[in-house]
Amino acid sequence: MSEMPEPGITPVNQPFWTALERGELTFQRCGSCGGAWLPAREECPRCLAAEPGWEVASGRGRIISWVVYHHAAHPGFADRLPYNVAVVELDEGPRLITNILADEGDLGIELPVVVRIEREATFSLPRFSLA
Amino acid sequence: MRGDIVIAGVGHTAHGKLPDRSTTSMNVEACRKALADAGVEKGMVDGLFVKYPTSQHRSMYGQIVAEALGIQPRIGGVWDQGGATNISMISFAAMAIEQGQCEVALVTIADNPRTGTRQAYERAWGEDDVYGWFGTPAGYAMIARRHMEEFGTTHEQLGAIAVAARRHGANNPDAQLRKPLTLEEYAVSRPVVEPLRRDDCCLISDGGAAVVVMSAERARSLKVDAAVPILGFGQGQTSWEVAQRPSLTETAAAVSGRTAFEMAGLAPKDIQVAQLYDCFTITPLMTLEDYGFCAKGEGGRFVEDGAIEIGGALPVNTSGGLLSETGMPGMQLVIEGVRQIRGTSTNQVPGATTSLVSNQGGIMHTHSTLILGA
Numbered sequence: 001m002s003e004m005p006e007p008g009i010t011p012v013n014q015p016f017w018t019a020l021e022r023g024e025l026t027f028q029r030c031g032s033c034g035g036a037w038l039p040a041r042e043e044c045p046r047c048l049a050a051e052p053g054w055e056v057a058s059g060r061g062r063i064i065s066w067v068v069y070h071h072a073a074h075p076g077f078a079d080r081l082p083y084n085v086a087v088v089e090l091d092e093g094p095r096l097i098t099n100i101l102a103d104e105g106d107l108g109i110e111l112p113v114v115v116r117i118e119r120e121a122t123f124s125l126p127r128f129s130l131a
Numbered sequence: 132m133r134g135d136i137v138i139a140g141v142g143h144t145a146h147g148k149l150p151d152r153s154t155t156s157m158n159v160e161a162c163r164k165a166l167a168d169a170g171v172e173k174g175m176v177d178g179l180f181v182k183y184p185t186s187q188h189r190s191m192y193g194q195i196v197a198e199a200l201g202i203q204p205r206i207g208g209v210w211d212q213g214g215a216t217n218i219s220m221i222s223f224a225a226m227a228i229e230q231g232q233c234e235v236a237l238v239t240i241a242d243n244p245r246t247g248t249r250q251a252y253e254r255a256w257g258e259d260d261v262y263g264w265f266g267t268p269a270g271y272a273m274i275a276r277r278h279m280e281e282f283g284t285t286h287e288q289l290g291a292i293a294v295a296a297r298r299h300g301a302n303n304p305d306a307q308l309r310k311p312l313t314l315e316e317y318a319v320s321r322p323v324v325e326p327l328r329r330d331d332c333c334l335i336s337d338g339g340a341a342v343v344v345m346s347a348e349r350a351r352s353l354k355v356d357a358a359v360p361i362l363g364f365g366q367g368q369t370s371w372e373v374a375q376r377p378s379l380t381e382t383a384a385a386v387s388g389r390t391a392f393e394m395a396g397l398a399p400k401d402i403q404v405a406q407l408y409d410c411f412t413i414t415p416l417m418t419l420e421d422y423g424f425c426a427k428g429e430g431g432r433f434v435e436d437g438a439i440e441i442g443g444a445l446p447v448n449t450s451g452g453l454l455s456e457t458g459m460p461g462m463q464l465v466i467e468g469v470r471q472i473r474g475t476s477t478n479q480v481p482g483a484t485t486s487l488v489s490n491q492g493g494i495m496h497t498h499s500t501l502i503l504g505a
Contacts (some may be wrong), residue, residue, distance in 0.1 A: 004261070005260040005261050006261065007258065007261055008258050013258070037375075039258060064277065064379065065273045065274070065276045065277040065280070065379055066273070066276060067269050067272040067273050067276060067324050067325060067326070067327075068322070068324065068325040069263060069269065069324050070321070070322045070323060070324065070325065071323055071324070073265030073266045073269075074260065074263070074265055077263045077265075080263065082325075083263055085259075085262055085263055085264045085269065085273075087273060087373065087374045087379075095374050095375055096374060097259035097262050097264045097374045098262055099262050099263070104325075108280065109276075109277060109280040109281065120261075123261075125261060125262065
């Protein structure tokens with residue numbers, strides 16, 4: 001099997017990946033205005049305050065949209081074809097790219113989903129299953 | 132400034148596979164032809180606006196092209212707004228001319244993703260490659276899916292856009308892909324990133340294209356044969372990546388179009404022919420909605436039954452667009468918009484006096500609009 005991509009872990013996003021290792025999906029919330037977002041960044045994109053804190057997500061969300069790959073842009077995904085990639089909005093507001101653990105025929109926009117953290121070779125990923 | 136600035140000349144290279152041609156050489160060929168078309172000596176050019184080549188990005192590329200052209204512009208450089216760049220550069224050139232910062236501007240693009248590298252289009256977006264999230268088509272597929280689910284837009288309606296482009300391109304001797312497409316053939320086109328199929332995706336092409344921009348007054352004094360007035364232009368942008376975008380089905384085309392229509396003093400009903408950036412079929416469909424040719428969600432019904440083919444209510448992409456003429460982003464659409472006003476298109480809309488062109492870039496991040504008129 002070809003080498004899979006690995007997360008680009010930085011001092012800014014490390015808490016996100018560390019939390020996944022202990023089974024928690026987290027997002028950032030601004031200590032000044034309360035705005036919530038992913039992916040990790042240094043400043044709040046709403047009020048620009050540099051006071052991001054980390055909060056554990058409920059793990060509930062809904063599907064905004066999804067696609068199904070029939071062609072592997074990276075050789076590491078060739079043996080997973082066809083596979084889906086989705087946008088999920090968490091109940092707390094932040095959106096993220098993820099995979100849905102379901103048959104393609106069962107997917108639909110606005111369907112509720114719950115997080116299922118899966119262990120990859122050297123890191124853990126937040127995927128979702130239908131609620 | 133409606134009508135005060137004109138496109139005085141247009142030029143382009145061949146489209147398709149052009150191995151062993153540098154982007155600099157293709158820029159020079161396109162500029163040489165555009166200057167000849169305008170009847171302008173290169174020594175008059177004092178503005179040079181260059182789109183960065185995605186396949187071979189070099190710093191100070193504007194100066195590299197200026198050196199190859201043997202000109203010393205007062206104003207210019209390289210602009211990066213993805214596929215929206217060309218019309219944006221024409222807009223900046225027009226504003227610079229109005230402000231006396233330059234008098235005769237060349238706006239030019241050349242790229243060679245076909246025989247060079249297309250890495251820029253296949254990379255992961257952001258940090259999400261760990262989920263298998265790669266490439267430009269997937270971003271458009273994510274938007275297309277949402278549109279289909281939210282509004283009932285069908286594959287057949289997306290297919291109608293491909294069929295129209297391929298019909299028009301078949302009649303364009305310069306088009307890279309001259310094989311017409313039927314809806315039946317479209318239906319069995321292989322999936323790339325569902326819901327997008329191969330025939331929803333634009334060509335990948337080498338080539339170059341350029342236009343000469345100057346004031347209408349200057350064009351008259353130089354006795355330019357077929358100067359085409361710019362009636363309006365506009366731009367719009369979103370910074371959010373697809374995953375973070377609050378709405379996947381509304382685009383920066385709305386603000387860009389509104390700005391251009393206001394400047395031109397025109398409305399969508401006044402437009403007789405449109406060249407709408409068609410990197411993927413979903414893009415012109417949503418651009419029609421955001422420009423106000425139809426209500427949001429009605430784009431699919433708008434394009435059905437040949438309405439956007441030559442002879443239809445609003446002929447779209449009459450030279451074949453990115454799906455058939457050349458995948459090179461955007462300037463060919465401007466050139467076809469110019470040909471429609473000059474009356475020289477191979478799919479001419481009889482007596483066209485208003486011609487609209489859209490450019491857009493990234494994954495619907497950036498948008499620019501140009502309205503030309505007689």
